[in-house]
Amino acid sequence: MTKTTQQTYNLVPYPSSPKRLTHPNHLATIATLFGMEPPPLENCRVLEIGCSDGGNLIPMAYSLPNGQFVGIDFSETQIAHGKQVIDELGLTNITLQHKDILDIPTDFGMFDYIVCYGVYSWVPQAVRQKIFTLCQQTLVPNGVAYISYNTYPGWHMRTIIRDMMQYRSQHFSDLDSKAMQAWAMLDFMADGVGMLRNRPDGYEAYYLLLERERQRLQHKPNFYILHEFLEENNAPCYFHEFIADAAQFKLQYLAEAEFSMMQPSLFPKPIVEALPQLTDNRIQLEQYMDFLRNRHFRQTLLCHVKASIDAPSASQLHNLYIASAAKPVSPQADVKSHAAQQFRNPVGTVVSMGDPLAKMAMYHLAEIYPKSMLFSELVMTIEHATGKSSPNLAQIMLKNFAVDIIELYRQPLSLEEG
Numbered sequence: 540m541t542k543t544t545q546q547t548y549n550l551v552p553y554p555s556s557p558k559r560l561t562h563p564n565h566l567a568t569i570a571t572l573f574g575m576e577p578p579p580l581e582n583c584r585v586l587e588i589g590c591s592d593g594g595n596l597i598p599m600a601y602s603l604p605n606g607q608f609v610g611i612d613f614s615e616t617q618i619a620h621g622k623q624v625i626d627e628l629g630l631t632n633i634t635l636q637h638k639d640i641l642d643i644p645t646d647f648g649m650f651d652y653i654v655c656y657g658v659y660s661w662v663p664q665a666v667r668q669k670i671f672t673l674c675q676q677t678l679v680p681n682g683v684a685y686i687s688y689n690t691y692p693g694w695h696m697r698t699i700i701r702d703m704m705q706y707r708s709q710h711f712s713d714l715d716s717k718a719m720q721a722w723a724m725l726d727f728m729a730d731g732v733g734m735l736r737n738r739p740d741g742y743e744a745y746y747l748l749l750e751r752e753r754q755r756l757q758h759k760p761n762f763y764i765l766h767e768f769l770e771e772n773n774a775p776c777y778f779h780e781f782i783a784d785a786a787q788f789k790l791q792y793l794a795e796a797e798f799s800m801m802q803p804s805l806f807p808k809p810i811v812e813a814l815p816q817l818t819d820n821r822i823q824l825e826q827y828m829d830f831l832r833n834r835h836f837r838q839t840l841l842c843h844v845k846a847s848i849d850a851p852s853a854s855q856l857h858n859l860y861i862a863s864a865a866k867p868v869s870p871q872a873d874v875k876s877h878a879a880q881q882f883r884n885p886v887g888t889v890v891s892m893g894d895p896l897a898k899m900a901m902y903h904l905a906e907i908y909p910k911s912m913l914f915s916e917l918v919m920t921i922e923h924a925t926g927k928s929s930p931n932l933a934q935i936m937l938k939n940f941a942v943d944i945i946e947l948y949r950q951p952l953s954l955e956e957g
């Protein structure tokens with residue numbers, strides 16, 4: 540079974556690209572917020588499982604020249620391409636190995652951070668278990684593992700698309716034709732159901748599902764359709780099932796790589812009020828939020844059960860660097876009164892702030908961007924300039940991290956050091 544998947548990736552590679560949320564700097568930042576003392580980044584050891592051509596791992600190795608990076612993938616073509624790029628860049632702190640996950644020995648070495656993006660849901664059960672085994676046996680005690688996967692309930696709906704695409708494309712042998720036919724099938728169905736949408740019996744909801752997927756996939760390349768929809772293995776799961784499976788390997792839920800997705804406070808008020816009445820258990824809370832969002836995909840961070848973790852705390856900001864790409868909407872700075880002032884990030888999210896010291900901090904961060912500074916230095920700068928203490932600043936900044944107005948880092952970006 541696995542051989543067919545291997546062949547598909549050799550024939551139609553899935554080029555990898557940098558994923559910010561998998562970077563050890565981000566993993567260490569989230570772990571710090573949750574009270575862990577993660578391994579130092581300076582000379583960290585990182586394993587990427589299913590690294591494709593190293594498009595994610597190579598930039599990491601470049602950004603942390605004293606770290607050690609190991610990537611494995613069973614597609615010879617993809618690994619060969621990655622090795623060529625590494626040679627051209629002259630990097631000596633990264634190796635890519637042509638290997639099946641099932642053949643990685645458990646004494647492969649120890650790693651501070653393990654990354655597995657876009658693999659877990661597309662491999663057979665034995666491989667999924669091996670991914671957990673590797674996290675259990677090769678992650679250092681305070682290490683962090685990142686695993687992304689497809690989730691229910693969202694994939695219940697997407698499975699309808701996958702099933703119709705597979706049913707059609709099974710009659711074609713070459714991969715390009717399979718992808719084209721899968722596409723044509725979705726097109727035909729969306730158009731066809733569109734003609735029936737005014738009839739009763741739920742056609743409207745069905746049409747919206749097909750049309751939304753058609754639009755989402757419109758600009759996706761063939762390799763995406765092939766590997767996302769036509770792979771023989773695709774095993775989405777509920778979040779709570781993933782966590783229960785991880786627990787069998789003595790791994791526990793640390794957090795999501797997307798911090799914003801963990802914030803019930805970002806839902807409308809009636810939901811915010813109702814959720815605590817449903818549960819006070821964090822796994823159940825996350826699951827209820829997945830039901831609300833009809834979630835398709837997660838980027839979960841795991842650590843050993845023995846690692847001690849807490850609720851995310853603003854007090855941890857003192858161990859982190861802070862930056863902000865957000866700019867004040869009005870050029871008129873008002874950092875004296877409590878009048879609300881707006882700040883907008885590059886993707887258009889706007890927040891209002893009234894706290895004079897927080898506004899001053901935002902102006903300062905906007906001025907020094909893309910540089911970051913230690914949060915404790917920012918506090919000193921603001922307190923020195925105003926002669927006032929800033930007891931709420933950390934809380935306000937953490938809230939703004941949750942909506943991507945603030946960036947937090949365990950280590951300043953190397954881009955800034957040059």
Ligand SMILES: C[S@@+](CC[C@H](N)C(=O)[O-])C[C@H]1O[C@@H](n2cnc3c(N)ncnc32)[C@H](O)[C@@H]1O
Binds near residue numbers: 555595656661662
């Ligand atoms: C969807 S791609 C994701 C690639 C990459 N992680 C990224 O983020 O773009 C899945 C990758 O897992 C690799 N893979 C799947 N099963 C594997 C196995 N049993 N052993 C090693 N690599 C595997 C494939 O060759 C492919 O490169």
